[in-house]
Amino acid sequence: MGIQFRGWGTAVPDRIVSNEELSQTLDTTDEWIFERTGIRERRVGGSSSSLGALAAQRALEDAGVSAESIDYVVLATTTPDSLIPASAPLIAHALGITAPAFDVNAACSGFMYAVRIADGLAATGAKRILVIGAENLSRWTDWNDRTMAVLLGDGAGAAIIDSVEGPGDLLGFDLGSDGSLAHLLRCDHGGTIWMDGKEIFRRAVRIMVESAERAMAIAGISSDQLSLVIPHQANVRIIQAACQRLGVEAERSVVVLDRYGNTSSASIPLAVDDARQSQRLKDGDLVLMTGFGAGMTWASAVVRWSA
Numbered sequence: 001m002g003i004q005f006r007g008w009g010t011a012v013p014d015r016i017v018s019n020e021e022l023s024q025t026l027d028t029t030d031e032w033i034f035e036r037t038g039i040r041e042r043r044v045g046g047s048s049s050s051l052g053a054l055a056a057q058r059a060l061e062d063a064g065v066s067a068e069s070i071d072y073v074v075l076a077t078t079t080p081d082s083l084i085p086a087s088a089p090l091i092a093h094a095l096g097i098t099a100p101a102f103d104v105n106a107a108c109s110g111f112m113y114a115v116r117i118a119d120g121l122a123a124t125g126a127k128r129i130l131v132i133g134a135e136n137l138s139r140w141t142d143w144n145d146r147t148m149a150v151l152l153g154d155g156a157g158a159a160i161i162d163s164v165e166g167p168g169d170l171l172g173f174d175l176g177s178d179g180s181l182a183h184l185l186r187c188d189h190g191g192t193i194w195m196d197g198k199e200i201f202r203r204a205v206r207i208m209v210e211s212a213e214r215a216m217a218i219a220g221i222s223s224d225q226l227s228l229v230i231p232h233q234a235n236v237r238i239i240q241a242a243c244q245r246l247g248v249e250a251e252r253s254v255v256v257l258d259r260y261g262n263t264s265s266a267s268i269p270l271a272v273d274d275a276r277q278s279q280r281l282k283d284g285d286l287v288l289m290t291g292f293g294a295g296m297t298w299a300s301a302v303v304r305w306s307a
């Protein structure tokens with residue numbers, strides 16, 4: 001058995017916070033933020049469950065399938081509405097789904113982890129899985145800390161994944177973690193998000209490239225065959241450096257962080273949907289999705305795009 005992406009949907013809060021607005025309360029500038037990160041603005045508001053439910057509803061509509069047909073709901077999030085319960089059952093309930101629903105926390109690799117879980121569920125008989133990446137990072141952001149406040153944003157993306165006979169869309173994947181690097185990006189109970197940005201930057205490029213290469217080797221393809229790279233959206237300089245090392249021109253990568261900042265688990269589905277809406281994806285295209293994040297975790301997948 002394999003899996004096939006049947007539909008996609010996204011949701012972001014209406015409230016736009018520009019670099020200009022942040023520079024009124026923080027010792028920062030639009031130039032610094034844009035030059036160092038590529039971010040122009042981010043969305044702020046909502047909750048992981050409300051954004052996730054809206055993205056999921058849109059994915060169901062896009063796929064043209066009913067909520068009752070969903071066998072599992074897998075939510076990737078680092079920012080569930082509460083510690084208990086998980087947010088996936090809240091999303092399921094909002095959609096009228098009573099199927100199993102659970103959260104996955106693999107930070108910015110979360111969406112790709114959830115896709116891989118869907119692949120495993122399909123292999124054991126699930127017919128249709130709703131996979132969501134949703135984040136409410138603004139709630140855990142110290143808005144007085146210029147090193148973090150400029151980077152993060154809220155949003156959600158969802159995909160309907162069907163089990164199919166044969167290899168399906170997922171041609172190769174690579175997932176991993178290294179808990180010895182847990183101290184580099186943290187948010188303790190009751191605290192706010194903190195990271196050693198420089199150190200993560202240094203490791204992120206190598207981790208993403210090595211993981212992407214392993215996924216491509218499993219898929220039996222080389223980087224020149226890729227139509228598009230859809231990376232986690234942390235920093236445009238990380239994306240450019242990773243693409244350069246993979247031998248992929250920057251034009252073949254998708255960047256949405258200028259509009260949304262770093263939305264962790266939501267960043268890859270937001271970027272997929274953007275590529276789709278702007279007609280950058282054609283039937284049969286080979287696409288690399290790759291991410292890294294707190295843990296540290298990493299995840300890459302080679303997908304054959306089917307319309």
Ligand code: UT7
Nearest residue numbers: 027028029032036108146147150197198200201234235293
């Ligand atoms: O989602 C996965 C996890 N996250 C990431 O992947 C993020 C990885 N890291 C990064 O993207 C970058 O390291 C940052 C964007 C976080 C920082 O960029 P940088 O080029 O590594 O800057 P830096 O930390 O070396 O800081 C340079 C200077 C420092 O001042 P001094 O020490 O040179 O005087 C900072 O204090 O910039 C200062 N700075 C700022 N200045 C204006 C730090 N943040 C700001 C700010 N505005 N917002």
